[in-house]
Amino acid sequence: MPAPETNAVSIAVPGYVAELLEKKYEQYNRPDFIPQDPISIPHRFSLKQDIEIMSFWASILAWGQRKTIINKCLELVELMDGAPYDFVRNHQDSDLKRFLAFKHRTFNATDTLYFLHFFRDFYQKHDSLEEAFLQGMSTGDQTVEGALRGFHDLFCSLEDFPARTRKHIATPVRKSSCKRLNMFLRWMVRQDDRGVDFGIWTRIQPRQLVCPCDVHVDRVSRHLGLITRPQTDWQTATELTASLRQLDPKDPIKYDFALFGLGIEGYV
Template identity: 70%
Template sequence: MSPVNFSSIKIFLDAKADQYNRPSFIERDPISIPHRFSQKQDIEIMGFWAAVLAWGQRPVILKKSAELVDLMDGAPYDFIRNHQESDLKRFLSFKHRTFNPTDALYFLHFFRQYYQQHESLEDAFLPDKAVQSDTTPTVETGLIAFHDHFCGLTDFFPERTRKHIATPIRNSSCKRLLMFLRWMVRHDDRGVDFGLWPRIRPEQLVIPIDVHVNRVARQLGLLIRPQTDWKAALELTETLRQFDPSDPVRYDFALFGLGVEGEM
């Protein structure tokens, strides 16, 4: 096997990141769901929910996420804060793959309890509710903190819902949560990612590895670890830091775009 020419790959990926990090990317991607909104909490709620539902075919993901918006009367944050018990009946028929009404009802309960005490969902991804330390290399501790908070908010947490909230403790790749964090944290002038959360820095993000990113990264020799798990996500992110230490996850656009558009 020939050695990897990182300088050539960087030039190639820089060009592809620029090509795909554009508003035209939004239309067919789950990020289009939170882009329907302008209020911060609406963006957080539907960004989080769309990311959690993001497995399977993208048209189906968009359809089911849009269905949730409709179930919340087109105003997620207002619905979360002000819904009545009778309003929850409409969620009893919601289902997407293994995500069922029990999960949906707990998500609603979590959001309502959480936003009664917090202005932003960012707080839940900060260990011990503290500002991320300059010495914290990645969002790993934040993901663990969020999992523990989400699953421990009440005494009647439905255990089946835990499978929808990944954690590095279980060596999960945490793909969907990392995608959500990319949306909330990254900031540039391209108009795709939102850049709403200032206390988590772009250089702390870890790349979400879906099937497209996984395949392209391995074809380019950027990922060696055979398992696609948390350690693989860290390995790929460390490699991409060689290309851009301050924003390694911007190459998610390049790797995903190359895969989903069939260029590789």
């Protein structure tokens, strides 16, 4: 059964805010945004599965300075011999020793090895990682809440799952805003001709996405009156998305570019 959805309060968005967000969306949703952002990592690849694997990893490791995140992702690519999909499907146990020194903040070798284990198991059965997010979701869902719940349960279901790794896979069940996974889904699902987001998944729709609430987006959104909830959690993310849906019901998360860009500019 699909997970129950959070009913977000709709906030009337003033015209001047709508104009600002549209202007900044046009400014930042372009290829020159890519090189300094973690999305540059999957843009190094053309094979769908390589893009999925490195998009997922880049989003999960996306905390801290962007330069550091990019460097750690490049390290992972090198450890996987420059071919993530081929490596996760065909590596030998002896190949895993090279990952024992990998670490990024609280993400360590134990987490890394389980990610590889999950990818190998999943891609032996499925062609695309999109399938992992469809198990808890139906086409009529307003948001990807059910997809995130279902993915969390699937990801954590393999034998010998290390309990410590659970903290890296957010879920609305724990009231998380699911910032990193929402960013990953944006990359995979949003479809336009700008060249930043990939839009390689088709069964989840852009209208169902939830805005990633990183510190920049959260701060700017509060300043612009798009969020009223005091804390930042899943309900906050859906509240922000409901506000953005007023501006573009079919593609509300395109304004993530604008909110993030304003934050980087020091707008607030």
